[in-house]
Amino acid sequence: MTKLHACLFGAGEMATIHARNLISDPRVDLRYIVDPATDRAEALARACNARAVSADEAFADPDIDAYLIASPPRSHADYLDRAAATRAYVFCEKPIDHDIARIRACMARLKGREDRVQLGFNRRFDAHFLRLKQAIAAGQIGRVEQVLIISRDPEAPEVAGFIHSSGLLKETAIHDFDLIRWLLEDEPAELYVMADALINPAYLTVGQIDTTTTTLRMAKGTHVTVLNSLRASFGYDQRIEVLGALGQVSVGNVVESQMVLSTAAGIRSEKPLWNYPQRYAAAYRAEILSFVDCVVHRRPVTPNAFDGLWASLISEAAILSMTSHAPVRVEAAG
Numbered sequence: 001m002t003k004l005h006a007c008l009f010g011a012g013e014m015a016t017i018h019a020r021n022l023i024s025d026p027r028v029d030l031r032y033i034v035d036p037a038t039d040r041a042e043a044l045a046r047a048c049n050a051r052a053v054s055a056d057e058a059f060a061d062p063d064i065d066a067y068l069i070a071s072p073p074r075s076h077a078d079y080l081d082r083a084a085a086t087r088a089y090v091f092c093e094k095p096i097d098h099d100i101a102r103i104r105a106c107m108a109r110l111k112g113r114e115d116r117v118q119l120g121f122n123r124r125f126d127a128h129f130l131r132l133k134q135a136i137a138a139g140q141i142g143r144v145e146q147v148l149i150i151s152r153d154p155e156a157p158e159v160a161g162f163i164h165s166s167g168l169l170k171e172t173a174i175h176d177f178d179l180i181r182w183l184l185e186d187e188p189a190e191l192y193v194m195a196d197a198l199i200n201p202a203y204l205t206v207g208q209i210d211t212t213t214t215t216l217r218m219a220k221g222t223h224v225t226v227l228n229s230l231r232a233s234f235g236y237d238q239r240i241e242v243l244g245a246l247g248q249v250s251v252g253n254v255v256e257s258q259m260v261l262s263t264a265a266g267i268r269s270e271k272p273l274w275n276y277p278q279r280y281a282a283a284y285r286a287e288i289l290s291f292v293d294c295v296v297h298r299r300p301v302t303p304n305a306f307d308g309l310w311a312s313l314i315s316e317a318a319i320l321s322m323t324s325h326a327p328v329r330v331e332a333a334g
């Protein structure tokens with residue numbers, strides 16, 4: 001393959017990040033941008049030396065090797081369904097869809113090609129989390145007993161901006177649910193969720209919450225706690241601590257600078273990076289380069305469509321636990 005011909009669905013913030021990473025790779029020809037907001041699509045297309053086209057035109061091109069879906073979540077499954085009828089690889093932002101039945105229907109159409117559909121769980125490609133996983137896999141802390149994942153956004157959105165969201169558990173915590181499976185190479189057996197609107201009680205008027213505490217028991221017995229919040233006034237709070245029989249391994253926040261000022265008045269260090277494009281910039285690039293490598297060399301991708309289904313099943317169980325105020329068994333993906 002001399003050039004990988006790609007099409008990108010979406011022209012928003014996430015799509016723009018992926019577009020920049022794609023065009024930085026000399027193996028890639030980003031041919032099309034598809035977005036119903038024509039002005040936005042054309043602006044991104046001009047910046048990438050691509051063309052803004054309709055979905056029909058994009059899917060009609062037999063030379064496309066890869067479709068990348070970074071459009072709003074409710075459009076993901078529709079685009080995946082159409083991509084299933086082509087020979088192309090697909091990169092799809094999470095989730096596949098907000099409805100489990102719709103995800104399973106989409107998986108049925110992808111049968112036999114699940115390992116050619118990569119899900120956008122970028123945290124698997126973060127260098128800090130990779131080192132942490134390596135330490136666990138190498139047995140450096142022994143059998144894992146407890147895991148704590150902290151994932152907090154810096155600023156909660158206005159109520160009006162949250163109306164069409166599928167919520168904290170399906171759109172944010174889904175990253176953490178995938179991270180648990182990947183780090184421990186294990187599946188959750190049951191979970192329990194406490195959820196509230198502690199930051200902005202008005203979220204309840206649109207059926208949303210802003211603060212969750214999720215406890216999970218994994219199949220091998222490990223206890224996991226995931227803390228999610230839409231507000232951390234000091235920055236994007238992304239930490240992991242793993243306790244094993246022989247010790248502990250952890251990843252702290254990535255800060256704006258390594259500078260530490262020490263005086264008689266005290267010791268002052270820098271705050272964490274402010275948002276996800278800053279904190280995970282390198283991970284976003286690494287995941288796209290990994291996808292491109294798989295397409296070029298015709299290799300299976302990871303994380304794949306099955307990983308997307310698993311993460312959504314955990315999110316679905318979390319919603320059920322939240323609404324029933326009871327522990328819930330997690331449905332198997334198989």
